[in-house]
Amino acid sequence: MNVIVCMKQVPDTETLIKVKPDGSGIVTDDIKYVMNPYCEFAVEESLRIKEKQGGASILVTMGPARAVETLRTGLAMGSDRSIHLNDPAFEGADGFATAKALAEAIKKEQYDLILCGKQAVDDDMAQVGQSLAELLNLPHVTLITKLEISADKKKAKVEREVDGGKEVIEVGLPAVLTCQKGLNEPRYASLPGIMKAKKKEVKAINLGALGLPADQVGAAGSKIKIMKYSSPPSRPPGKIVTGEILEAAQKLVKLLREEAKVI
Amino acid sequence: MAKGIWVFAEVKDKNIRKVTFELLSQGRKMAEKLGEELVAVLLGSEVEGLTGRLAEYADKVFWADDPALAQYTTDAYASVLANLLKEHQPSIFLCGATVIGKDLSPRLAARLETGLATDCTALSIGDNGALVAKRPVYAGKAFIELGFSEARPQMAQIRPNVLEMVPPDGSKKGSIAKVDAKIDAGSLRTTVLEVVKSAAAKVDLTEAEIIVSGGRGMKSSENFKVLEDLAEVIKATVGASRAAVDSGWREHGDQVGQTGKVVTPNLYIACGISGAIQHLAGMGSSKVIVAINKDPDAPIFQKADYGIVEDLFKVVPVLSEEFKKLLSES
Numbered sequence: 001m002n003v004i005v006c007m008k009q010v011p012d013t014e015t016l017i018k019v020k021p022d023g024s025g026i027v028t029d030d031i032k033y034v035m036n037p038y039c040e041f042a043v044e045e046s047l048r049i050k051e052k053q054g055g056a057s058i059l060v061t062m063g064p065a066r067a068v069e070t071l072r073t074g075l076a077m078g079s080d081r082s083i084h085l086n087d088p089a090f091e092g093a094d095g096f097a098t099a100k101a102l103a104e105a106i107k108k109e110q111y112d113l114i115l116c117g118k119q120a121v122d123d124d125m126a127q128v129g130q131s132l133a134e135l136l137n138l139p140h141v142t143l144i145t146k147l148e149i150s151a152d153k154k155k156a157k158v159e160r161e162v163d164g165g166k167e168v169i170e171v172g173l174p175a176v177l178t179c180q181k182g183l184n185e186p187r188y189a190s191l192p193g194i195m196k197a198k199k200k201e202v203k204a205i206n207l208g209a210l211g212l213p214a215d216q217v218g219a220a221g222s223k224i225k226i227m228k229y230s231s232p233p234s235r236p237p238g239k240i241v242t243g244e245i246l247e248a249a250q251k252l253v254k255l256l257r258e259e260a261k262v263i
Numbered sequence: 264m265a266k267g268i269w270v271f272a273e274v275k276d277k278n279i280r281k282v283t284f285e286l287l288s289q290g291r292k293m294a295e296k297l298g299e300e301l302v303a304v305l306l307g308s309e310v311e312g313l314t315g316r317l318a319e320y321a322d323k324v325f326w327a328d329d330p331a332l333a334q335y336t337t338d339a340y341a342s343v344l345a346n347l348l349k350e351h352q353p354s355i356f357l358c359g360a361t362v363i364g365k366d367l368s369p370r371l372a373a374r375l376e377t378g379l380a381t382d383c384t385a386l387s388i389g390d391n392g393a394l395v396a397k398r399p400v401y402a403g404k405a406f407i408e409l410g411f412s413e414a415r416p417q418m419a420q421i422r423p424n425v426l427e428m429v430p431p432d433g434s435k436k437g438s439i440a441k442v443d444a445k446i447d448a449g450s451l452r453t454t455v456l457e458v459v460k461s462a463a464a465k466v467d468l469t470e471a472e473i474i475v476s477g478g479r480g481m482k483s484s485e486n487f488k489v490l491e492d493l494a495e496v497i498k499a500t501v502g503a504s505r506a507a508v509d510s511g512w513r514e515h516g517d518q519v520g521q522t523g524k525v526v527t528p529n530l531y532i533a534c535g536i537s538g539a540i541q542h543l544a545g546m547g548s549s550k551v552i553v554a555i556n557k558d559p560d561a562p563i564f565q566k567a568d569y570g571i572v573e574d575l576f577k578v579v580p581v582l583s584e585e586f587k588k589l590l591s592e593s
Contacts, residue, residue, distance in 0.1 A: 016404070017401045095372075095381075096378070121402065125381050129369075130373070131373035134374050139337070140370065161362070163362050163470075169453050227408045230406045249584075252582065260568065
């Protein structure tokens, strides 16, 4: 089974995000970049499938030069090779343009399954997996927390999280599945893994190699455009409710009823 | 030229979800501003009885009835909606940022080759008559305003609980039209084998009006009982921080934060939660925040409207009693 894993490099979730004074973007100095946490579940699942069924785990990302670090992390975890879509023309892509470029790169590969994170924790769009499936004319299932591949490798049985419970779904392969926390516990890269990763393939694909017209990728191929960034509305300073426990509890209940009016 | 504001009516447990009416209320304001029609589209099986309520809000209700639409599947819903949208070419299509809305709309947007703003918290019509969507990024650490290309419809998902619901005055009643679902059974590539409901039939965190959340300070899964008891009294949903989930005390579906759920309740009560950046990002847009923590320096107090610096195990049971008294009086 060849599994393609789409991944993204994002700021670490502990990063304090600051908006530039002119609202044109966020301040990117001092940001530590990591593999998107949901992509870790996708990489781990591809490795488990490979260990059980054989085949290869192939990583694909789109991003600037630094995104190679994230591919190396995945290769160090155990993936076999990787593809890096990197070209100034790809910059500023929305979910649609990103899916379009990824689909074009994936079409050149032999695969049985595509795994994505359920969303990237930078722009939180949660869009690429489903759009990619549509552009490749494949079925998709989002938010999976369990995956079983049938013995003949033609079908998958997955569990997914829905409001107030879960669904068990059968889907024909190939398909696109987006991974949710709970699917597995991602492994850490071992030292030998890190050494081996240095020799594994990172295939760079630019606009020419991808073969799409320039107006179908990046900002030019996007259907939505970010006009402005802003900081979240600031909250007025809070009150510390003091007193003995009973007194404090009584005061708090009164404040929630009479001042905040939420009870 | 594309015209009309369409709202996807989402059905859950044989009822239309509240977010649908929130969207129709917002849709009405935009329809008036643009001088366009407000349309609700309802898919399901044996859902005719639900069309009347939608017609109180919308100028027109399209509904499709097919056994294949009884249970949501991406392929069936996407196929019916894509056909309708291609035929009628509305200018705007809105759905809730729910599990179904989030699964469906990116697929639909790709099929129609149009723009989609996901998980929005505000919508407006710009001077040029185009949709402007506001949404959080980095789980709420920043916000962006999005504009759309020339492609239509402009699509957006809106979070439950953020738009005001304006009940109609009952003077108008929109027209109701049944449409042919035209579903090709062979085109359905997923099968729902089973739906397993959580043991406690509770309001989902993303839709809850009140959330009581526990963190590292809870110390064990059994200790969450005190929060369950409080939640019972004030009709809240129980959430948890990543620390509590990673310790195995709660299911990952209960996690609030950047790698869990982003929530916007009216009241968020954080118990024994220190307030890591990634947690604050997930609940910082709550209307009112209460923090109970014995560490006065916990960052959660910076976000809280009200704080009690005390051991949660001493405070929460007393708080439950006080709420019980208050609510039995009123």
